[in-house]
Amino acid sequence: MRTIYLDNNATTRIADEVLEEMIPALTNLYGNPSSMHHKGAEAGAPLALARERVASLLGALPEEILFTSCGTESDSTAIHAALIANPDKKHIITTMVEHPAVKTYCEDLEKKGYRVTYVPVDRKGRIDLNTLYANLSKDTAIVSVMWANNESGTIFPVEEIAKKVKAAGAVFHTDAVQAVGKVDINLADSAIDMLSLSGHKLHAPKGVGALYIRKGTRFAPFLMGGHQEMGRRAGTENHSSIIALGRACTLAAEKMDEENTRVKDLRDRLEKSLLESIPNSFVNGDLENRLPNTCSISFEYVEGESILLMMNEFGICASSGSACTSGSLEPSHVLRAMGIPFTAAHGTIRFSLSIDNTDEDIDTVIECLPGIIHTLRQMSPFWAEAMAAQGK
Amino acid sequence: MWDYTEKVRDHFLNPRNVGVVENANGVGEVGSLSCGDALKLTIRVSDNDIIEDAKFQTFGCASAIASSSALTEMVKGLDLNEAAKITNDDIAEFLGGLPKEKIHCSVMGRDGLERAIADFRGEVVKETQGNVVCECFGVTDLEIERAVKEDNLTTIDEIIHHLKAGGGCGKCHDDIEAIIHRVRGEATMEIIKPVRMSNMQKIKLIESTLEREIKPALQKDRGDIELVDVVGNKVYVRLQGSCATCSKSQITLKNHVEAKLRELVTQELIVEEVK
Ligand SMILES: Cc1ncc(COP(=O)(O)O)c(C=O)c1O
Ligand code: FES
Numbered sequence: 001m002r003t004i005y006l007d008n009n010a011t012t013r014i015a016d017e018v019l020e021e022m023i024p025a026l027t028n029l030y031g032n033p034s035s036m037h038h039k040g041a042e043a044g045a046p047l048a049l050a051r052e053r054v055a056s057l058l059g060a061l062p063e064e065i066l067f068t069s070c071g072t073e074s075d076s077t078a079i080h081a082a083l084i085a086n087p088d089k090k091h092i093i094t095t096m097v098e099h100p101a102v103k104t105y106c107e108d109l110e111k112k113g114y115r116v117t118y119v120p121v122d123r124k125g126r127i128d129l130n131t132l133y134a135n136l137s138k139d140t141a142i143v144s145v146m147w148a149n150n151e152s153g154t155i156f157p158v159e160e161i162a163k164k165v166k167a168a169g170a171v172f173h174t175d176a177v178q179a180v181g182k183v184d185i186n187l188a189d190s191a192i193d194m195l196s197l198s199g200h201k202l203h204a205p206k207g208v209g210a211l212y213i214r215k216g217t218r219f220a221p222f223l224m225g226g227h228q229e230m231g232r233r234a235g236t237e238n239h240s241s242i243i244a245l246g247r248a249c250t251l252a253a254e255k256m257d258e259e260n261t262r263v264k265d266l267r268d269r270l271e272k273s274l275l276e277s278i279p280n281s282f283v284n285g286d287l288e289n290r291l292p293n294t295c296s297i298s299f300e301y302v303e304g305e306s307i308l309l310m311m312n313e314f315g316i317c318a319s320s321g322s323a324c325t326s327g328s329l330e331p332s333h334v335l336r337a338m339g340i341p342f343t344a345a346h347g348t349i350r351f352s353l354s355i356d357n358t359d360e361d362i363d364t365v366i367e368c369l370p371g372i373i374h375t376l377r378q379m380s381p382f383w384a385e386a387m388a389a390q391g392k
Numbered sequence: 393m394w395d396y397t398e399k400v401r402d403h404f405l406n407p408r409n410v411g412v413v414e415n416a417n418g419v420g421e422v423g424s425l426s427c428g429d430a431l432k433l434t435i436r437v438s439d440n441d442i443i444e445d446a447k448f449q450t451f452g453c454a455s456a457i458a459s460s461s462a463l464t465e466m467v468k469g470l471d472l473n474e475a476a477k478i479t480n481d482d483i484a485e486f487l488g489g490l491p492k493e494k495i496h497c498s499v500m501g502r503d504g505l506e507r508a509i510a511d512f513r514g515e516v517v518k519e520t521q522g523n524v525v526c527e528c529f530g531v532t533d534l535e536i537e538r539a540v541k542e543d544n545l546t547t548i549d550e551i552i553h554h555l556k557a558g559g560g561c562g563k564c565h566d567d568i569e570a571i572i573h574r575v576r577g578e579a580t581m582e583i584i585k586p587v588r589m590s591n592m593q594k595i596k597l598i599e600s601t602l603e604r605e606i607k608p609a610l611q612k613d614r615g616d617i618e619l620v621d622v623v624g625n626k627v628y629v630r631l632q633g634s635c636a637t638c639s640k641s642q643i644t645l646k647n648h649v650e651a652k653l654r655e656l657v658t659q660e661l662i663v664e665e666v667k
Binding site for chain 1: 407426430451
């Protein structure tokens with residue numbers, strides 16, 4: 001059976017070009033970059049190149065890039081650093097729709113005496129800027145707002161927010177794990193102080209990430225020990241994965257246009273066709289400001305896991321919300337924050353595309369999904385009721 | 393991805409008996425759209441109390457659909473009294489087992505059947521008449537009591553897996569915990585605690601009280617306790633894990649361990665720590 005992989009917001013395939021650059025790092029370049037011999041130097045050079053490549057994608061300086069073990073570590077490091085560097089400030093502002101990497105950490109900080117404001121979103125997943133600005137105060141240490149939401153794909157006006165936050169004297173961090181490679185980012189012209197990214201969302205391996213820290217931002221390390229990363233993160237580098245991340249960033253720059261044209265067109269075609277062929281369905285998110293690859297679509301009166309498993313029979317891989325929230329009994333916190341009606345919240349599916357997807361992939365979904373939803377609705381006690389109520 | 397058995401997959405992908413029985417004389421409805429799963433079971437019972445036909449309509453995950461399908465297969469042709477004995481475990485077993493997080497799907501099946509039978513008999517299911525404890529999933533105190541008793545549940549997680557109660561906002565956790573304590577406390581009191589005990593009986597009761605009532609609470613905080621000896625009314629124990637180094641261990645020993653043993657075994661006991 002052919003795999004139709006439409007779960008790229010969960011993770012992506014390692015690109016061939018990326019893997020190719022990784023191999024020498026896993027074989028010949030085994031020296032420790034910190035060592036004082038030729039094997040060390042040999043390993044250090046590609047590390048420096050990777051740093052330049054990541055910086056270049058973001059419009060940043062190489063010394064502003066810190067390599068980490070994942071997006072989650074980047075997020076934790078950023079928030080932790082801002083709080084340690086500003087010990088008098090006890091207030092954090094974030095949103096109700098952050099990834100658990102930020103959300104759960106903030107909830108834990110609440111237990112440790114910090115005050116956290118979670119800014120709500122509207123039905124389209126857009127954050128309430130007035131509430132955010134109204135809560136900024138002298139006590140605010142950090143504001144953390146994701147660049148784009150992993151479930152709805154909604155893009156937040158982080159550059160605009162960053163300016164206001166800077167004027168109020170707080171640090172601004174953005175979780176750009178889903179935005180990097182899909183949205184044009186130029187940190188040189190922005191007021192963003194810190195930005196997180198993760199390798200496995202842009203065709204690099206899992207278990208590598210980066211944190212951008214604007215030059216001059218006060219910082220305190222999360223991991224202490226050796227002198228790696230200019231003393232900002234101890235621990236011998238995940239050398240091969242960092243090299244891969246560097247290559248993935250140049251690839252992302254090359255493919256950004258394609259993401260926003262061909263991939264976006266595939267997404268739009270998928271969405272339009274499903275809406276037309278499946279009654280009682282609707283798309284979630286801010287259609288004017290959305291990642292080009294993401295489609296969150298709700299089907300009333302059916303349940304997401306059933307849809308996923310039936311699609312899996314056709315080789316189609318998608319998700320019913322953030323992978324982290326699966327196993328819970330409630331719809332994801334993002335859908336709940338958006339106020340998706342309860343008739344549809346449990347039946348929400350996220351398709352997330354990448355440059356690997358083809359027209360054929362989309363055709364298969366368009367062909368299979370209407371039948372799946374129909375089958376499940378015929379089984380659902382609520383579908384018959386709803387149709388009867390509508391006189392159908 | 394869930395580890396579903398082949399049988400679950402089969403009943404999910406090829407569900408048996410979907411729909412509504414014609415001339416049904418028993419209907420059982422459980423769950424709701426907002427809860428994420430719901431079952432409507434219809435049965436037709438013959439004059440001599442045989443379930444002639446059973447069909448289901450289910451909204452929910454794969455294991456909810458499979459459990460409903462399995463249920464209809466299990467009850468068709470059964471005598472009503474036999475059908476009434478079917479438990480959630482029976483449904484899970486029919487399917488070759490369910491992941492523990494999905495046990496509530498088999499409980500939903502059992503509840504649907506129970507309600508359909510009650511509906512046929514013109515009765516109402518007692519458990520639905522209780523007070524709602526978990527608002528997120530509309531679960532009553534009587535339903536929780538029953539699950540604690542019948543399925544021998546001891547923790548909130550087990551309640552969540554069985555009934556979903558407590559799996560939402562979490563504000564009902566204290567109430568659920570209180571029900572577990574009450575029901576299990578009653579159970580221990582009822583079963584054991586004879587009026588006069590032999591030494592052997594006393595030691596056994598001390599042991600079982602430690603196992604059931606005391607260890608789980610300590611283990612939650614990564615501590616543990618070991619029974620060293622019983623001499624007359626003196627109970628010698630050794631604290632382990634985090635309890636061994638905890639500054640409050642003496643308070644735990646007196647207020648928790650000794651109090652519980654006195655309550656459930658005999659008032660005369662004195663607990664002492666052996667280092
Ligand atoms: C928005 C967002 N932030 C953070 C993360 C976590 O990244 P990682 O898996 O690399 O820790 C993810 C990935 O699921 C994400 O989507
Ligand atoms: S009331 Fe029980 S989980 Fe919310």
